[in-house]
Amino acid sequence: MFESVAKYFREGCSNLESGEKILETDLPPIYLQHRGHSVTIVGFEVTKSGTADLLVFDPMYKTSPAVRRLIDQGSNAIQGVDATKVLQAWRRGAPYLQKYKGFEILMLE
Numbered sequence: 001m002f003e004s005v006a007k008y009f010r011e012g013c014s015n016l017e018s019g020e021k022i023l024e025t026d027l028p029p030i031y032l033q034h035r036g037h038s039v040t041i042v043g044f045e046v047t048k049s050g051t052a053d054l055l056v057f058d059p060m061y062k063t064s065p066a067v068r069r070l071i072d073q074g075s076n077a078i079q080g081v082d083a084t085k086v087l088q089a090w091r092r093g094a095p096y097l098q099k100y101k102g103f104e105i106l107m108l109e
Contacts, residue, residue: 001103002044002052002094005030008107009044031106032056039092053091061089 012025030041032054043055063071067086097103 001097001105002054004105005041005054006044006046006052028108033104034100034102045091051093053093055087055090056092057090064089
């Protein structure tokens, strides 16, 4: 599944060779359903160590107070913030996915 998601988002990037750490697309998100729960995949991440994570919006989780403060303070507040910790709530890696036997995926093209 990671390969399919990565391929989907990479195909939407016109500047893969730019060397940028973050690449944007105009693609719609991917909808992932597993046993009674859905998440919306909005991105894909490959870490320095080579592991992969899905970046998701999960309606089960609320925005943490720390992230809410950053939002309220605006873009200047993000300076010096550890993105690794901030993004952790939106990452879903292999351990999360291995908990479930099957998935339904909807990719709009």
